[in-house]
Amino acid sequence: MNVHSVYYFMEQVVNKIDKKALILDTTLILLSENGFHGTPISLIAEKAGIGAGTIYRYFKNKEELINVLFIEIQRRIINSMYSGYDETAPYQERFNVLWINMINYYRKHPKDLIFIEQHRYAPYVSTITRSESMRILSPVLLFFLEGKKRKYIKHLPLYTIIGLIYGPIVTIVKLNLDHNREITDEQIIHAEKACWDAVKYNNI
Amino acid sequence: MNVHSVYYFMEQVVNKIDKKALILDTTLILLSENGFHGTPISLIAEKAGIGAGTIYRYFKNKEELINVLFIEIQRRIINSMYSGYDETAPYQERFNVLWINMINYYRKHPKDLIFIEQHRYAPYVSTITRSESMRILSPVLLFFLEGKKRKYIKHLPLYTIIGLIYGPIVTIVKLNLDHNREITDEQIIHAEKACWDAVKYNNI
DNA sequence: ATAAACGGAATGAACGTTCATTCCGATGCA
DNA sequence: TGCATCGGAATGAACGTTCATTCCGTTTAT
Known part of the structure; x- marks a missing residue:
């Protein structure tokens, strides 16, 4: 050659x-x-x-096309979450970066949100895709486990924590999208604070 | 006759x-x-x-069938939310009842959750269904507006509040469902507390 | 007896997928 | 360099299947 x-x-x-x-x-x-x-x-x-x-x-077929797309978008989301992420920063600050990066990704790419949430539980998304998806997610999961262990966040089951943090992101973006509302940066800052309030450790 | x-x-x-x-x-x-x-x-x-x-x-056709089903289930959910609801109880207590009734409904009827969330943004769910859905939801929306006005909960846009409260319900139930985990009553109590932490008013 | 309700075969449109063919740049040869 | 050959990429008409919907003979209710 x-x-x-x-x-x-x-x-x-x-x-x-x-x-x-x-x-x-x-x-x-x-x-x-x-x-x-x-x-x-x-x-x-x-x-x-x-x-x-x-x-x-x-x-190979339509199903594979969608599975590849699913993984690709999942990867983009997680990538963008870690932009500007400083491993050495305090926990709450890192939480802030991850949360805001994530909601901003969905804000900028609403089609990705619609697609991911529409297909996460779709029957033609294969088991392989699901486990690959989990693998891509793992740094975020480890971040939560660290927070639990070091008592930065409440001692709750992992799925509860994800629900408290990820659930609002999805619903807030979807609702605003569906009603043609722009989400302001201020709204995001407040929502992030509220989410942190939900999961932050307290002794009361 | x-x-x-x-x-x-x-x-x-x-x-x-x-x-x-x-x-x-x-x-x-x-x-x-x-x-x-x-x-x-x-x-x-x-x-x-x-x-x-x-x-x-x-x-009339498949589309109508699904739209009718959507409204029917939405109605059942809201109905069950208000079982044991006492209008005269303190705000936080009413919040507690509504939240726990809702997550329990989805826990007992996971198919309803899957269906509702899969079809909420589906293109064949008509505008009529969407607005009817909003109508059914209205008592809950009024409950949030009351909380904002009386400073029981944070002064945040309605969609942010819904996101903080409803988002976790959906995600927590879905995640546990998808991984074949039973949600315990204890988990629900803790999740409800965390959700309340997210939205409750505080002057800090 | 009459009419409404029902079932499921029939219909035709739409779909995913295939494959014979075309296209086009790379390669070999003069 | 110019021309012939080659091979993989691209194409889209055609195929078989599936589906929503209709139609009509049969059953059921009054």
Whole structure:
């Protein structure tokens, strides 16, 4: 393989990634707008400007397409949560960063929220996807366990803690979205404080 | 209309209601298990032990069936929230009753939770259903507004408050359900306290 | 006897998926 | 360099299946 063929090979790989990403992006938009049974493969192909058969070069079937998309978005969310995260900062400050990064991600990418929450318990999301999803989540889970152990946060079951922290994020963004309200930064600051009030350790 | 025809008329109405309820019950079970596109009308008919055509005697189409079911379940949830509710009790106590009744409803009827949350933002849930849903919710919304006005709870936008209170209920029940965990009464008591901590008014 | 209720086969539209074919840039050869 | 050949990517018409809905003969109720 000479220099030229390497170059062309690279270009081909890039194109492949681009097309795969194009399919994923288009699918996300359509799924979040119309749901699973409202987005036929033919529509995804049309909106992406490609042939229907092409999708099957990149994904085994519709189910796999959605599973890949699910994992991809989960990864993006967790990534964005850790932007500006300082491991050495005090616990409450780190909580603040994680919580606000997360709600801001959903605020900026409402389609991701709709998609993730619509598909988290969907029957065609595979067991493999579920466990992969858990793996991606694990740093956050460890963060909660640390908080419990060091008595920064209340000694509650993990799922209760996640519920108290993640539940409001989903519901607040969804409600505002559904009623075409913009969430202000001030609202987010207050909501974060309230969430912290819910989980912070106190001896009373 | 003589006595007999009244009697028969009544019986007919009862049968009709029974069959309608049977269709709704069956639909709920199948939808929460398999989702919208996993529950064809033919399957609903089969599981209900009736013909597919019969369903169309009670509902105009599949969409209407789901919209009716949505409203019906919403109504049941709100009803059960107000069991044992004492208007004259202190605010925090009333909060306690409403919150625990609600989470207990979902605990006892997980299919209702799955269904409601899966369809709340589904495109085939009509605008009419959405506004009817809001109407059913209104006593709860008024309860929050009262709390804000009288400074029992924080002065936060309504959707933030709902998020802080309802969000955890959904997420906690869903998480435990998905991981086959039983929620204990103790967990619920603690979660309720934490939720109250999130929204309760404080001057700090 | 009459009419309403019912069941489930029939219908046709829509869907996911396949595959024979086309397209196009890379490669080999002169 | 110019031309022929090659091979994988892309295409979209076609296929078989599934589904919501309709239709009509049968059953049930009065």
